[in-house]
Amino acid sequence: MKKARISLAAEFKTAKIDPRIYGSFIEHLGRAVYGGIYEPTHPLADEEGFRKDVIDEVKKLNVPIVRYPGGNFVSGYNWEDGVGPVDERPARLELAWGVIEPNLFGTNEFVSWCKKADTSCMMAVNLGLRGAEDAKNLVEYCNHPSGTKYSDLRIKHGYKEPHNIKLWCLGNEMDGDWQIGHKTAREYGRAASEAAKVMKWVDPDIELVLSGSSNLNMKTFGDWELETLDLAYDKVDYVSLHQYYDNRPGDTDSFLAKNIAMDEFIKTVICICDTVKGKKHSKKQINLSFDEWNVWYHSNGDYIEKWCTAPHQLEDYYNFEDALLVGLMLMTILKHADRVKVACLAQLVNVIAPIMTENGGRVFEQTIFYPFMHISNNARGSVLLSKLECDSHETKEFGAVPDMDCVAVINDSEDEIVLFAVNRSRTEDYTLDVTLLDREGFKAAEHTEMAGFAATDGNNFNTCPVKPCAAAVPETDGKKTEIHIKPFSWNVIKLKK
Template sequence: MIIDKDFRVSEIDKRIYGSFIEHLGRAVYDGIYQPGNPLSDESGFRRDVTELVKELDVPIIRYPGGNFVSSFVWEDSVGPVAQRPKRLELAWESLEENKVGVNEFAGWAKKAGSEVMMAVNLGTRGIADACNLLEYCNHPGGTKYSDMRISHGVKEPHNIKVWCLGNEMDGPWQLGHKTMDEYGRLAEETAKAMKIVDPTIELVSCGSSNRDMPTFPRWEATTLEYTYDYVDYVSLHQYYDNVAGDTEDFLAKSDDMDDFIRSVIATCDYVKAKKRGKKDINLSFDEWNVWYHSKEAEMDLRKNQKWSVAPPMLEDIYNFEDALLVGLMLITLMKHADRVKMACLAQLVNVIAPIMTDQNGGPAWKQTIFYPYLHASKYGRGTVLKPVVKTPVHDTAMHDNVTDMESVVVWNEEKEEITIFAVNRNLKDDLELTTDLRGFEGYKLIEHIVLESSDMNLTNSAGGQLVAPKTCSQSEMDDGIMTSLLHAASWNVIRLGAR
């Protein structure tokens, strides 16, 4: 690998390390919110969970969904809690008690050091409701909905700056599912109206729910014809699984994510050219993760615990190989920092999440995927550099020319630090990485952090962190050349600094 400070991709938007909390399962209730627990604060929010979110330094959190938002009646979630109605939650077939709503969540996000990315209901509702919610959240006062917020005890506006125009509207599973033209027209008119209410907001148009949707990428090409002049981003969603039990091929799926991103960029640029536009539509990859471990349990809960409150749904217990793929996906997002400006690991607590809480009210704990997410958020701030890399390749069952080493380099010019994120996805052989750093005179090795295990199925629990990072002595510098040993199947964070 050769690294030079003049070969720059883009400054990273910190919102690329965002996450997502939906009113689904135990994400909100028994997740971030558990009144009566000694671990909770005076408002009922769990201090230990909040501290873990702060440790991750999550800059933005998407809320309240997800599929949930397509039947969300936001007015039910504000005002005196005792007067809020209980509702049948149709997306996940649960009972929503509305004990946590817009104001409570915005207040918690502030405690956690995060901004809110709010989604509006374009499934069962529409333009007026989206504008009313925006007025409630962002207008200072003197109008019906801003004064309603003030009467609810929230004098200062929330000033939420990022708004999603619905969720996965291309999916037949979505309440209020729409065709490309139906969604494009509704999103266009909603965006126009919302920008009148608050011209400072940024808007995200719904893209395809995943790369395998039959309408991809025609969905993006068609809907952006309507929304191009009014929106700033188009969304991408993608989850990966290893139901085949093929680790080698599983770790190659970040290449599919790369292809997905490139295809959406090409489609956005096609619409820009067709409309003779001057602005780029950037990307918000606002749902991404590994998800498959809990799907059978989810179907059982839907059948046997329908209309229950906060059932334990989608509680994947992640193993070591999942952490490797999450690291690879983070590397992929960073590589595209010139166009991917926001991303949300879905989700944050209990539901396919890096943070878990015991169902009996016990302490919160860190899943395996917590660690690559932590490292990327903590050290991946700055400018993405484009290194020249020579690496062996291999083929898998479904992928050809898969690089043994997948990596990205981030230079924090202000702190005078370089971070190399690298995954050796060769399952059998160690790699020796030689890095030419002569373009960064005076930089020295700070540390080499590694996450590794000989057992791909090893998991963490409340009882023990069997998968956790450690500092190793596998890198050394000599006259601007660094030599690093990357063990087979390992996540590596190599940090250098001039100070």
């Protein structure tokens, strides 16, 4: 058995964690809305048509924000189509995904669903086919108390109290030529700046996310951020990052190192933000919203019939190696908690999601559900500076990669430290020595693991074998703890006073 060591100091906190990094995403795409969170004919639907079994699953994930309504969808969406009496709402051709949008579910329904799911809305505005005026009107509709055209319209629609949505996205992936209303960096920077200006005039307390590059492989990546931030820096609060990873080559070793690429992506965008800050001699810091991230590739070749409603679209069935990478990606976000203040696992239900449903039937938890649930529920507090020592293995894509990755979080009362650890090695057991340099009295209280699975093992509606289980609690002397970390495994270790 190999040995690894991680050294921690409770006094050395790298960042206070913003719980919004445990956000997710619901887009009008596939069965995310219709047949996902909203299915009035389902036996477990409530009086508003929301599936209560899905709400229960979302609550397990402890998701503080959910981005809505897109995604590519938002760039062609008229928000007015989705409010008011349902029988008066128009069905529309939805060009982003080639389907018909019935508009049975819209802004007010989503805010109501958020309340029932113990979460809040992160609203995106259409800067594709629309612009500043429509964005301003939506903020007025959602957040202004009363006495104006759009706030009174909300009241007329049955929502007397304002929704008070505080986090808004200025469009989506406007650098992509697939996007409805695609723009150059200058065009988008000006449009975002003007929209941001009037949105904050309506409600000065909102925060705004500038749309960054669609992914780090875009030819304009870097230049896009530099130019759009230069135009909108003083009016926005965050810049977005989007990135998905895949294992199309079937190279597990390289796949489980892709969070290293994610780490470099985050560092690069931080450098760009700070370059613009320096250029402007600004005291304001722009932070990051990593509001689309996940594994995505299993469903990309699926055929979808044109102009249907709520098809089975982008319904990835995840396996165990996907769960390990999702855990690694969220650990990477934690390591940058000083600058990443918002993040959204894309998506939440059915569409590349941790929760899967049957129309009229069952629900099950995908493999990726568990690492997300573990971190979201247990990594609340501050990230600790740590030093990990372990062996490495060679990968085709990234060269030498550490066998293990770890991150540690201490809670606000400083009586519990939670360590998250992934063993990438498919063959090597490790004894992990956890040394707390400046505190005594912390003892191992719990060890949860996902181990013993093949890379391609997964869950489905009939059987869910890939789940966490309790592992043996290691012995400790109050300062040093030795933990058995199995090969190819996900681990959560709690140390308590």
